[in-house]
Amino acid sequence: MSGPSLPPAAFAAPELIQRLRAAVGDAGLVTDPQVLAALTTDWLGKWHGHAAAVVRPADTQEVAAVMKICHDTHTPVVTQGGNTGMSGGATPDASGAQLILSTTRLNRVRQVDPINNTLTADAGVTLAQLHEAALAHDRFFPLSMGSEGSCTLGGNLATNAGGIAVLRYGTARDLVLGVEAVLPDGRIWNGLRALRKDNTGYDLRHLFVGSEGTLGVITGAVVKLYERPTARATAWVGADGLDHLVALLARLRTACGERLAAFEMMSHESLALVLAHTPGLRAPLESRHAYHALVELADTHDFGLGALLESTLGSALADGRIDGAAVCTSDAQSANVWKIREGISHAQVRAGRAIKHDIALPISALPVFVREAEAALRAADPAVHIVNFGHLGDGNLHFNVLLPLDTPPERIHHATLRFNGLVHHLVRAHGGSISAEHGIGQLRRDELPLYKPAFELELMLRIKQILDPNQIMNPGKLL
Ligand SMILES: Cc1cc2nc3c(=O)[nH]c(=O)nc-3n(C[C@H](O)[C@H](O)[C@H](O)COP(=O)(O)OP(=O)(O)OC[C@H]3O[C@@H](n4cnc5c(N)ncnc54)[C@H](O)[C@@H]3O)c2cc1C
Secondary structure, eight states: OOOOOOOOGGGSOHHHHHHHHHHHOGGGEEOOHHHHHHHTBOTTSOOBOOOSEEEOOSSHHHHHHHHHHHHHHTOOEEEESSSOOSSSTTSOOTTSOOEEEEOTTOOOEEEEETTTTEEEEETTSBHHHHHHHHHTTTEEOOOBOTTTTTOBHHHHHHTTOOBTTHHHHOOHHHHEEEEEEEOTTSOEEEEOOOOSOOOSSOOTHHHHTTOTTSSOEEEEEEEEOEEOOOEEEEEEEEESSHHHHHHHHHHHHHHHGGGEEEEEEEEHHHHHHHHHHSTTOOOSOSSOOSEEEEEEEEESSOSSHHHHHHHHHHHHHHTTSOSEEEEOOSHHHHHHHHHHHHTHHHHHHHHEEEEOOEEEOOGGGHHHHHHHHHHHHHHHOTTOOEEEEEEGGGTEEEEEEEEETTOOHHHHHHHHHHHHHHHHHHHHHTTOBSOSSSOOTTTSTTTHHHHSOHHHHHHHHHHHHHHOTTOOBSTTSOO
């Protein structure tokens, strides 16, 4: 990692800039040093790079023209959407030789088909704009996360984003029907099919999902829409053990089936952190609990959702499986609990330097994993500040360690290596994954070979070699 500084635009060969300008016009080239500085640093402020230039093509044809130039000149390309990624995948390296291809001008919703329940859009359309476009046709696009005002469809697919609705609707991979992509040599692959059944061979769209910009540029996609849930019931639950929340999840699934839309967890420490760093939020329960959960049911009509939630939580309380619960009785109360959940990422940034572990485990293994991981971290450092929260309904924890804001970089580095080793060793022992939803990027690239079978990595490298023989797509990321 290098320190932040303005990018040296002079690194770019004038001839390359000239050819790019001819392809995308003046409006498609970013030269303002302030804008460049923002695009060469990631959202967390953790990675800083330099770029030869930033191009912002206006359509798929312009992306193809840019990629053809980059292929011919062997210019490395970092595709960037909303730049909200958590793994440094969209930040160029420090060489100043890499080109940022920003998708922000690929911003058209191309078609909404409410009968087929599909939406086709450019890759640079933000997730919030997709929600609005679906809503305008009385439809619902379920992918949802705290960054939705800025993150893009292309970024969501390239990272196979998760978020708060995976429990019911799956990840970005489960929501995509078709992909349009520009290959590294500038050829356009139009796979924009709006079909739920298509058994005509290998399903290439899934190669681009989770590819983190290493195989080509996603320029558009067809995604699934759903009936709009108009009724919701939301509750906040307190429990003194994580195993109690896991048991509650199973009980809610049995009682509520498909209506269970969210089951988000946070430890007492995570709740305290967000309340301390976010003005205007209130603790939903007066009593103190080791763990909390935000539970939400949703349906297209209100078939007594509130009563169903109340009775299910009531029976769990009566059995002693949970220790406190409050069903929200107003929109303001629901908004408050969701703000608490969504405020944790921002609170962490304000409170300290987070060593993040975005991990997935079988849900049944979560309680024992957390017990063992907390014990291992405390044995290494008795004063460790663990911030444990996440999408419990998907088996996805953000099992983070928070260091004080003034921790020297050297100490952060050593603590990161130490804690990563302890946590990820246990993740593997319990059959989990070291990246649930944030991807590999620069963050986990060096660790990936330790946790992914060598044969799988070899197959990934072979696919990369076929699609990107000049190795120009996002070098230094993922593989
Ligand atoms: C407050 C906050 C909350 C978040 N919550 C969640 C969450 O709940 N769940 C979750 O999964 N993530 C979450 N994230 C992470 C982030 O928002 C997602 O990873 C998102 O999908 C990234 O989209 P983006 O457009 O910002 O991509 P970028 O950050 O610009 O890029 C991410 C990666 O995708 C590649 N890429 C981007 N666009 C394209 C394209 N068109 N073609 C090919 N490759 C491309 C980049 O090269 C890079 O490797 C959160 C982030 C923040 C800041």
